[in-house]
Amino acid sequence: MFSTGYFLQQTLNGVILGCIYALLALGMTVVYGILRLINFAHGALITLGAFFVYFISFRLGVPLIGSIFLVLGFGALMGLVLDVVAYRKLRGGPEVALLITSLGFYIFIENFMKMIVSPQPYAFKTPTYLNALFRTQFITYRTIDIFIIISSIIIMFAFHLFVKRSKIGIAMRATAENLEVANMMGIEINKVITVAFILGSAIAAFTGFLWGAKYGQISYDMGFLTGVKAFVAVVVGGVGSIPGAMLGGFLLGLAEILPLALLPTSFAEYRDGIVFAILIFILIIRPSGIMGVKEEVRV
C-alpha cells in the first residue's frame, strides 16, 4: 500500500518535528521540575525568537549564522527578564499564582507581537544554502533538515552533560527533588531557577528560528499550540525527567505525522486531536509518564 520510501520520508518528517518539540520540552521540564510551573510563556519565546531572527537577518541584514548566535543570547536575556519581572516575586506563593502569571505573560506577549508585527503571517525565507534539496532513492531532504537534526543533537547532548556534570547542573537536579534540603546544602535556589529559565528560553528562541526555517512561515501566535504540545511531550515523557522530555518530544513528533501519513487525507484536520488523544491514552496507562518517577507528595 505504502512504499518504504514514503514511510521513511514521513518518519523523517516526524523526527524533525520531534526535535523541535524535544528542545522545547527540555526547558519546560527543567522549570516544571523545580517550580511546578507549567510555563506557558515558554511558547512566547518561540514567537519572539522567530521574529527576532526575521528582523535582524532579513530586515537588518545580519548574516544568518550570526543571528543564530544572537537569537540564543536574546532568548537567554528574555528568560532572565521573565524570571526577574514575572516570577521571582511569587516564589513561596501558591503554585497556581505562577501558572496564571505565566499564562498572563504569554497573552501579553502574543498581543504585543500582534500589535507590532500585525496579525498577518510572515514568510520566513531562508538563504538558498539552507534550502538545497537532496534526493536519494527513498527520501528527499533539505539542508535545513540536517541542520535541525544536528543542532538538536548537539544541544541535547550539551544539556545532558551540563545537568549531569556541572556544579549548577547537579544543584538543579537536587533542587528539583527537594528544594528545602537543597537550600540547606548552601545552594542559592534563586540562582538555580534563573539559570533554568535562561537556558530553557535560549533554546526556545532558537527553536523559533528552526520552526521558521523549516516551515517557511511565522506568525504572532505560532507559540501557543507549539508550547502546549511541548508540554504534552513533557507529560508523556514523565514530568521533571530530562531524558523523558526528549523521548516525549520525539514520540509526539512521530505521533503527529505518522498517523496522518497512514490515514486517508480526510483525517488531516484531526492532526491536533490525534496528538491529544495519544496524551490521554498514555496518561491512562502510565499516569506519571513513560520515564516519570512517582511524585512524592510535598508538604
Add this chain to the structure above:
Amino acid sequence: MIGLLKIDHLVVKYGVIPALQNVSLEVGTGQIVSLVGANGAGKTTTLKTIMGILRPAGGSIRYRGEDITRMSTPQRVRKEICLVPEGRGIFNRLTVKENLILGAYHRLGEISIDEDIQQTYALFPRLKERESQIAGTLSGGEQQMLAIGRGLMSRPKLMLLDEPSLGLAPLLVQELYRLILEIRQQGVTILLVEQNATMAIKVSDYVYVMETGVVKLEGIPKEIESLEDVKKVYLGG
C-alpha cells in the same frame, strides 16, 4: 567553655500559632548538646531556625560572636553550620557520590573535595561500594550514613543532627552514637535532637528538655537523668 552558638529568647510562629516561645540555649565549642522532648515540642523548629530555613519573629541567634539571625541559609552554610535533616533528607534520585558532592556545594571547585570524599568513604566503607548507586535504593542505615557523610563534606564547625536514630535498628543506633563521638573528636560541635533521649543524654555534655515550644529544663546529663518526671515522660521508664 567558649560559646559557639547562643540563642536568646527565640520566638518562631507558624502563621499565628507560636512554635517557639522565648527559647534560649547555648552550645559551647567542642560540646555535644542535646535537645530532647516529645513530638511537637519544637526541637526541629529550633534547628530549622538556626539554619535559617524558618525566620524568627523575635530573639537572636549568635554564632561565633556574630549575629546571624537575618542571614540566608546559604550564608550560614558558608559559616560552616550544617543541618542533617530529619528523615535523612538525602536526594533519592541522585547517586551517592552526587549527594556527597552537594554536601560540599559551597566550596565546590576546590581540589580538596576529592580528598574529603575519600575520607568520607574511609569512615563509611559501605558508601564507597555504592558510590554510583542511586541513593534512594540504599537501606535505611546506609541512608543515614550518607546523610551524615554529606553533612561532614561541608566541613562544619557546628553540626545540627535531627533525629539521627529515627528508624534505625538498636545495633545501628549504637554504631551511630560511636560515630557521633568520633565526629566530635575531630573537632565538630554537635547539637543533637532526639525523641529517644536515653542515648542522646548519655553522650551529651549538656541537655535541654523542651515541651510545647519552651525550654522546660536544662542541666548536665546527671541532673536530668535523676529527675523522676523526666524519666517517666522522656526516657520511657
